[in-house]
Amino acid sequence: MDTGPEAQTTRVVIVGGGSAGWMCAAGLSRLLDPSAYSLTLIESDEIGAVGVGEATLPHIKIFNDMLGIREAEFLSATQGTFKLGIEFRGWGAPGDSYVHPFGTFGEPWGGVHFQHHWLRARSAGLPVAPLEAYSYAVAACRAGVFEFPSEDRKSIRSTYAYAYHFDASLYANFLRRWATARGVRRIEGKVVEVARDGESGLIEAVSLESGARIAGDLFVDCSGFRSLLLGGALEVGWQDWTPWLPCDRALAVPCERATDFTPYTRSTAQEAGWTWRIPLQHRTGNGYVFSSRFTDEDRAREVLLSALDAPPQAEPKLLRFSPGRRELAWRGNCVAVGLASGFLEPLESTSIFLIQAAVTDLANLMPAPRQGRRADPRLANEFNRLFAIQYDRVRDFLILHYRANARHGQPLWDYVRTMPIPDTLTQKMSLFEARALTPDYKYGLFARDSWLSVLVGQGVTPQGYDRLAEGLSLADAQAHLERLKARIDANVAAMSSHAGFIANYCAGSDGAGQQPAATVR
Numbered sequence: 001m002d003t004g005p006e007a008q009t010t011r012v013v014i015v016g017g018g019s020a021g022w023m024c025a026a027g028l029s030r031l032l033d034p035s036a037y038s039l040t041l042i043e044s045d046e047i048g049a050v051g052v053g054e055a056t057l058p059h060i061k062i063f064n065d066m067l068g069i070r071e072a073e074f075l076s077a078t079q080g081t082f083k084l085g086i087e088f089r090g091w092g093a094p095g096d097s098y099v100h101p102f103g104t105f106g107e108p109w110g111g112v113h114f115q116h117h118w119l120r121a122r123s124a125g126l127p128v129a130p131l132e133a134y135s136y137a138v139a140a141c142r143a144g145v146f147e148f149p150s151e152d153r154k155s156i157r158s159t160y161a162y163a164y165h166f167d168a169s170l171y172a173n174f175l176r177r178w179a180t181a182r183g184v185r186r187i188e189g190k191v192v193e194v195a196r197d198g199e200s201g202l203i204e205a206v207s208l209e210s211g212a213r214i215a216g217d218l219f220v221d222c223s224g225f226r227s228l229l230l231g232g233a234l235e236v237g238w239q240d241w242t243p244w245l246p247c248d249r250a251l252a253v254p255c256e257r258a259t260d261f262t263p264y265t266r267s268t269a270q271e272a273g274w275t276w277r278i279p280l281q282h283r284t285g286n287g288y289v290f291s292s293r294f295t296d297e298d299r300a301r302e303v304l305l306s307a308l309d310a311p312p313q314a315e316p317k318l319l320r321f322s323p324g325r326r327e328l329a330w331r332g333n334c335v336a337v338g339l340a341s342g343f344l345e346p347l348e349s350t351s352i353f354l355i356q357a358a359v360t361d362l363a364n365l366m367p368a369p370r371q372g373r374r375a376d377p378r379l380a381n382e383f384n385r386l387f388a389i390q391y392d393r394v395r396d397f398l399i400l401h402y403r404a405n406a407r408h409g410q411p412l413w414d415y416v417r418t419m420p421i422p423d424t425l426t427q428k429m430s431l432f433e434a435r436a437l438t439p440d441y442k443y444g445l446f447a448r449d450s451w452l453s454v455l456v457g458q459g460v461t462p463q464g465y466d467r468l469a470e471g472l473s474l475a476d477a478q479a480h481l482e483r484l485k486a487r488i489d490a491n492v493a494a495m496s497s498h499a500g501f502i503a504n505y506c507a508g509s510d511g512a513g514q515q516p517a518a519t520v521r
């Protein structure tokens with residue numbers, strides 16, 4: 001029998017202490033009433049965590065702000081840098097480059113989205129610049145500069161957002177200190193057994209190698225690829241997305257920090273996958289995500305090492321994975337978060353975002369206090385609905401990168417260019433091809449401009465545009481385009497270098513952060 005003061009609370013037991021486990025522990029300890037919920041996290045030092053995952057999306061700032069974490073302190077603790085987007089090299093065709101920015105392209109004129117004005121001006125033969133010239137975030141990436149966005153909605157500097165690159169292990173350590181200082185109980189040990197109620201099938205407790213038994217009401221499976229509780233004990237099925245996303249391995253290696261301290265992640269298409277390059281303060285993170293169907297590990301190692309811009313600091317580490325997701329993320333009294341619930345290759349840095357979304361949804365749908373193990377199934381159903389939307393939308397966006405390639409004559413690229421794709425992606429691509437329409441979700445990733453950047457960046461050409469763009473005269477459209485580009489160029493030219501901004505911001509042992517004076521227009 002479980003007694004003591006904890007019997008009065010809903011006992012939430014988190015299994016796993018990687019980024020997912022500690023984000024969950026930190027987020028729930030901030031959002032839940034500590035007198036009604038107790039939080040325990042079990043992690044195994046022997047097993048360890050994946051330890052990669054260095055690039056993020058802007059949403060992480062909301063998460064850190066919600067915890068009350070001071071940004072400069074966080075950046076110092078995790079060797080973090082700023083990220084304004086991802087540069088894709090060679091994805092459309094060998095030698096090309098485009099940036100998927102955290103920001104907009106232009107602005108709507110006369111209620112019509114920017115891309116339609118741009119396409120119309122282009123098809124009328126006006127001397128318009130490439131699409132990326134009208135994105136503030138892309139211009140800042142190309143110039144290697146960074147400053148915080150303006151809060152003045154009228155300023156051109158309010159049209160972008162930013163995320164971070166950081167050392168994922170240091171982030172998990174940072175959150176561990178944060179969460180344990182706020183009452184999360186940490187238990188070191190290896191879970192070897194999961195005890196379930198014979199009648200309901202609900203999880204009652206997990207047992208550790210040491211013999212300790214940890215009972216709980218709600219179990220959060222953050223055990224990584226093992227998916228110890230949801231996939232293992234509860235046998236929830238797996239949707240395998242390998243036919244659409246054939247990469248199933250990664251080699252990761254850090255190298256010395258390069259002089260080119262970019263405010264963006266770089267993803268370069270390679271013969272059987274793609275390499276990443278992520279600049280941190282103390283080193284550059286690199287990896288090669290590849291398909292074992294189209295190359296072998298020795299060759300992948302060679303490709304990775306030849307792509308580094310400085311000497312490696314370790315032996316490349318191999319990671320195996322399968323793209324896909326669990327059929328459900330919440331069954332009974334078990335909710336999986338992070339790699340235990342699914343995995344999508346890090347092409348668009350989505351895993352940490354998916355963890356954050358799951359933590360937020362879990363906090364919103366948390367079973368009412370003191371209900372024991374029996375949660376309202378309507379809450380689980382809603383969580384599963386949101387989980388599926390998130391994963392399926394990211395999946396389509398990733399497949400688009402592969403599908404829209406012109407790397408002819410390379411077996412992986414020929415395969416992905418011609419493979420059958422999900423109907424949901426076919427529909428999005430054909431709407432863009434017909435009328436330059438892009439998805440406009442209210443929930444989940446990715447926004448309209450993200451689709452636009454990849455579709456245009458990889459050479460998908462629309463046959464038409466929104467006819468309402470013709471409400472503006474061509475001369476006015478051209479004047480708008482010229483003014484917009486001039487504003488972007490003038491403001492970007494006045495910004496600080498990325499490296500200089502970080503050095504200044506993180507200066508001082510207290511991490512107080514000094515923002516260089518910005519010239520906001």
Ligand SMILES: Cc1cc2nc3c(=O)[nH]c(=O)nc-3n(C[C@H](O)[C@H](O)[C@H](O)COP(=O)(O)OP(=O)(O)OC[C@H]3O[C@@H](n4cnc5c(N)ncnc54)[C@H](O)[C@@H]3O)c2cc1C
Pocket residue numbers: 015016017018019020021042043044045047048049050051052053054055056168189190191192222223224225226228250252287319321337338339340346349350351352353
């Ligand atoms: C190659 C690669 C690159 C990536 N790059 C990015 C990126 O750029 N951006 C991004 O957002 N994400 C990225 N990710 C994903 C990111 O690394 C993970 O989503 C994130 O680290 C969360 O992992 P996790 O906590 O779910 O699992 P893990 O890190 O594997 O943690 C699992 C935890 O469970 C514990 N555990 C397991 N079994 C037991 C047991 N029996 N008993 C006790 N404890 C146990 C482990 O000790 C560990 O603490 C990348 C992933 C890979 C594979």
